[in-house]
Amino acid sequence: MELADLAAGLRATGARCLLIDGRSGSGKSTIASALAAVWPEAAVIRLDSIYPGWGGLAWASEHLRTSVLEPRALGREASWREWDWTSGSAGAWHPVDPDRPLIVEGVGSLTVANRALADVALWVEHATAERKARALARDGETYVPHWDAWAAQEDVFIAQNHPEALADLIAVPTDGGFDLMQTGRTP
Secondary structure (H helix, E strand, C coil), X not given: CCHHHHHHHHHHHCCCEEEEEECXXXXXXXXXXXXXXXXXXXXXXXXXXXXXXXXCHHHHHHHHHHHHHHHHHCCCCEEEEEEECCCCEEEEEEEECCCCCEEEECCCCCCHHHHCCCCEEEEECCCHHHHHHHXXXXXXXXXXXXXXXXXXXXXXXXHHHCHXXXXXXXXXXXXXXXXXXXXXXXX
């Protein structure tokens, strides 16, 4: 399955929310951007904009549920709080239209509670060495001192939530993009 096929299927079924999870550097942002290009009516929320610093993976996951996914499930306007990485403090609130489809990407997006509030979930799988190279190429020296601590948070999150088991699709990077495989999971 190609990303364009996924977007067409999401549009055809009237899906309102797609969660994309995976470890740092796996390709979540790339997939979200590619899907948004072919599903332009969808808004995109990137957890990188929400994590409250380098220790905030669990907080962002909970914030996503309580401030975005639950209000949307009730048909209410939702909003999320941005983290200002430059000042190291909370930033502006951003509204999320409850009637617009939503793509959420970031490690921590796929929990049991969050999955219950989404139509489709995707886990991105990629080898550690390649992920680290991608992440450090993307974020440069800023990320280097935080890689191990962030990876430890990912380990805890994955052990507690088993996001890959909650996914409907697994994405694996290839030279030309991603292979998408259905998991056989029944929502």
